[in-house]
Amino acid sequence: MDRTTRHSETRYGNRPTMKDVAARAGVGLKTVSRVVNSEPGVTPDTERRVQEAIDALGFRRNDSARVLRKGRTASIGLVLEDLADPFYGPLSRAVEEVARAHGALLINGSSAEDPEREQELVLALCARRVDGLIVIPAGDDHRYLEPEIKAGIATVFVDRPAGHVDVDMVLSDSFGGAREGVAHLIAHGHRRIGFIGDQPRIHTATERLRGYHAAMRDAGITVEDGWVSLGSTDPERVRAAAEKMLSGPEPVTALFAGNNRVTVTAVRVIAERERPVALVGFDDIELADLLGITVISQDAAAVGRTAAEHLFHRLDGADHAPARVELPTTLIPRGSGELPPA
Amino acid sequence: MDRTTRHSETRYGNRPTMKDVAARAGVGLKTVSRVVNSEPGVTPDTERRVQEAIDALGFRRNDSARVLRKGRTASIGLVLEDLADPFYGPLSRAVEEVARAHGALLINGSSAEDPEREQELVLALCARRVDGLIVIPAGDDHRYLEPEIKAGIATVFVDRPAGHVDVDMVLSDSFGGAREGVAHLIAHGHRRIGFIGDQPRIHTATERLRGYHAAMRDAGITVEDGWVSLGSTDPERVRAAAEKMLSGPEPVTALFAGNNRVTVTAVRVIAERERPVALVGFDDIELADLLGITVISQDAAAVGRTAAEHLFHRLDGADHAPARVELPTTLIPRGSGELPPA
DNA sequence: CATCCTCGTGACAACGTTGTCCAGGGCCTA
DNA sequence: TAGGCCCTGGACAACGTTGTCACGAGGATG
Incomplete structure (x- = not known):
């Protein structure tokens, strides 16, 4: 078995190259390249012959090689x-x-x-x-x-x-969005507001928390221990955090959810409760309109x-x-x- | 300006190649290749020198070239x-x-x-x-x-x-899923059931319609004109189709939605109506549990x-x-x- | 009729990598 | 100490494409 044959069986299955097309069309390699790239300088007759060879062989340009040569x-x-x-x-x-x-x-x-x-x-x-x-x-x-x-x-x-x-x-604008959302809750009469966010090493999570604190400070509210929970957005953790904030002698009356996954879990937890709890979530979610969920939406x-x-x-x-x-x-x-x- | 310099300025910015690394480390080209690919046959000392050159130059293997050579x-x-x-x-x-x-x-x-x-x-x-x-x-x-x-x-x-x-x-199993969903509605007493699906040239759309027809036939129900609507899943069209089916002297009492987008719009239309309308949708959607939407779920x-x-x-x-x-x-x-x- | 262009075409090198093959040096054994 | 072997390392070609350049034919121009 000669080398050419061995190659064409192991590489890319059996792909014809421009060389094969050129041989079949009886033209030079570069002429095939010109046809393939619609470059000028090929007579219609030559072009037709090349095109026929391309179709007959099922040739398709190898972009890997092209990339290597062109650099893009x-x-x-x-x-x-x-x-x-x-x-x-x-x-x-x-x-x-x-x-x-x-x-x-x-x-x-x-x-x-x-x-x-x-x-x-x-x-x-x-x-x-x-x-x-x-x-x-x-x-x-x-x-x-x-x-x-x-x-x-x-x-x-x-x-x-x-x-x-x-x-x-x-x-x-995570900071501004969260601040606006929390201010919105405050404007509707809430003072005991819980914040549930993502892991603190995530920038958006801390920015949103910063927005929460800013809004609370603006309203002269002191944030109490237990109103803030940062961590994974795993439903179990979020659920535990929400339930804790909503229990006890002085539960929060509203929640701010730090992202779409937190919002989803928060909605579930609130739905299970008798006492209504206000909620604003960061990120819009599908069907939020039907569920009546107020959100800070980023596009x-x-x-x-x-x-x-x-x-x-x-x-x-x-x-x-x-x-x-x-x-x-x-x-x-x-x-x-x-x-x-x- | 010599050609080499010109090249290294126009291609990929200024990327060093294995050749550059080899020159800097004072070894042959292939030795660099061996180090980069963790191939055996390089003494620790040589390897260290090569690695230093790689780090110093910020070399990274060009996978385009690699692909060309390897064929994968x-x-x-x-x-x-x-x-x-x-x-x-x-x-x-x-x-x-x-x-x-x-x-x-x-x-x-x-x-x-x-x-x-x-x-x-x-x-x-x-x-x-x-x-x-x-x-x-x-x-x-x-x-x-x-x-x-x-x-x-x-x-x-x-x-x-x-x-x-x-x-x-x-x-x-679009056919089987739709059939089961429609049969479910029938089992709950419905006979006038509407079907809203995607464009008929889409295979899953026609399969689901086929499932609908099969379930109706199994129950001995004759599908009336106007109970079936296929077309784009554009909310406007779906809304119009749903409203038409739910109006008139003999409206449908239940809807089967052919995919997630149709379901979402159907839920909205139904929510606006006074009279309750049953609904089963193909594809699960987020928060469907909270909204109480029965679905045929595919994983x-x-x-x-x-x-x-x-x-x-x-x-x-x-x-x-x-x-x-x-x-x-x-x-x-x-x-x-x-x-x-x- | 000589000269110059233009145009179509092809030969060739290069892109950066990897596979093949060979050379040289050190080590082991007889 | 000679011969053989293994181990490290390098030279070289090839992957399939495109850019450069040169060549020859044919037309236009003097």
């Missing part, structure tokens, strides 16, 4: 926390649409909120030489990205800031779109100093946040 | 309908987990239910030489995939069958996991005839499906 992969990487989280679906989709408009594909990965996995993913994407990266960070130290950024991989951080590295960021699609547009702007050559964009949030009153204290 | 990309493509749809989030995530376990990355794309875009995406992925493809088809003719499959790109179709091409498929994560496992099984060399797996659905009674006719 026409793909961008998106590292987020969990594709299955309803907050990230629309965000991903928005990024994808922008990428598509720029002729790029999207490589996706979930860090599962694990800094090590985030780094592993990001570096794998860099090794693939994605043109750009959009990262929703899990960790808080991103110095490992320095050589990559220096080497020219455009990078935008989303939802949470980057640690120890100077890059573009697109964030939501996930807008966040994704903005980040992707920034990225492609960089790829198109913009090299101003890294920018930090903060998108506003919206309070949507639907009933649960307007209940008076029981 | 360690990535798989997933083409679905819409990443933002809550049904596909968990599915994607499940696929990703399996891919990760096999050391592969996931390239994601949304067809937006457009057959042309589906084809465009699939072929772009093939040009990248993904090792395998998971496709939730939008179109119904996939002969364009024949050369790709012959060339060795493993392919699994999910959720809907492939058209005119013989490949592995992982489906949910999106299980579908994705199964498909991905099939795919990697193929990639590991399995070459039995294409299989067709059908996963069962589960009826989850929560109240809305158990209401008696008004």
Whole structure:
């Protein structure tokens, strides 16, 4: 068996290459390349012959080789926390649409909120030489990205800031949103308000907590021990935290939920209680209108779109100093946040 | 300016290559390759010198070149309908987990239910030489995939069958699920039952309709004109269809919703009405428990996991005839499906 | 009729990596 | 001490594509 044959059986199954097409069409290699890339300088007759050979052989250009030669992969990487989280679906989709408009594909990965996995993913994407990266960070130290950024991989951080590295960021106004939501509860007469949030190492979680404290301080309310709970958004933990705040001699009369997962569990806990409890949640959730849940909404699609547009702007050559964009949030009153204290 | 310099400024920014590392470490090219790939046959001392050069230069292996040489990309493509749809989030995530376990990355794309875009995406992925493809088809003719499959790109179709091409498929039992759901309504006394589904060119939509008809036939009920509506899942259209069925002298007393988007709109329409209307929806939705919505649930994560496992099984060399797996659905009674006719 | 262009085409090198093969040095054994 | 073997390391080609350049034919121009 000669080497050529052995190769064509082991690599990519049996893919014809431009060389094969050229041989069959009786033209040179470069002419095939020209046809495949719609470059000028090929007579219609030659083009037809090449096209016939392409169709007959089922040839398709090998973009790996193309990438190697051209130095651009026409793909961008998106590292987020969990594709299955309803907050990230629309965000991903928005990024994808922008990428598509720029002729790029999207490589996706979930860090599962694990800094090590985030780094592993990001570096794998860099090794693939994605043109750009959009990262929703899990960790808080991103110095490992320095050589990559220096080497020219455009990078935008989303939802949470980057640690120890100077890059573009697109964030939501977590502080302002939470402050507004808590102030809304206070305006409806509440003073004993509980806050249930995500793990404190997550930036948005602490920002929202900061917003809570600011609103309470503005109203001259002293936050008591036991009104604040930060930790995993695991339903069991959230349930325990909520039940604790709602029990005892002086229970809270309202809850502020730090993100969509907390909100969902909080709604369940409150539904099981007799005494009504006011609730405002961060992040909108599907069917919240039917359940009458008041929320602070951030526009996930807008966040994704903005980040992707920034990225492609960089790829198109913009090299101003890294920018930090903060998108506003919206309070949507639907009933649960307007209940008076029981 | 000499050519080498020019190159290193235009390509990938300024990336060092193995050659650069080799020069700096004072070793041969192949030795660097060995270190990078943890191949045996390098003395600890040499390895250390190479590693230092790698760190100093910020070298990272170029996987494009590696792929070209090795013929495997360690990535798989997933083409679905819409990443933002809550049904596909968990599915994607499940696929990703399996891919990760096999050391592969996931390239994601949304067809937006457009057959042309589906084809465009699939072929772009093939040009990248993904090792395998998971496709939730939008179109119904996939002969364009024949050369790709012959060339060795493993392919699994999910959720809907492939058209005119013989490949592995992982489906949910749409027919059986819808039949069970409609039978459930009948068992609770309904005879006038409306069906609102997706566009008839979508396989799952017609299968679910078939299930509806089967259940009605089993009960000896003649389906009247106006009880069935197929079309886009656009809220406006669904709303109009639902309102029409619920009006007039002889309105339906129950609705079967053909998918998650239809269910959401149906819930809204029903909530606005005085007279109670029973409802069973295909696909579970978040908070459906709180709203008391009875659903036919398909396990999106299980579908994705199964498909991905099939795919990697193929990639590991399995070459039995294409299989067709059908996963069962589960009826989850929560109240809305158990209401008696008004 | 000579010269200059233009245009279509193809030969060749290069992209950065890995597989193959060979060379040289140290160690063991006879 | 000679011969053989193992171990480390490097030279080189190849993967499939694209950029550069050169060549030859044919038309236009003097």
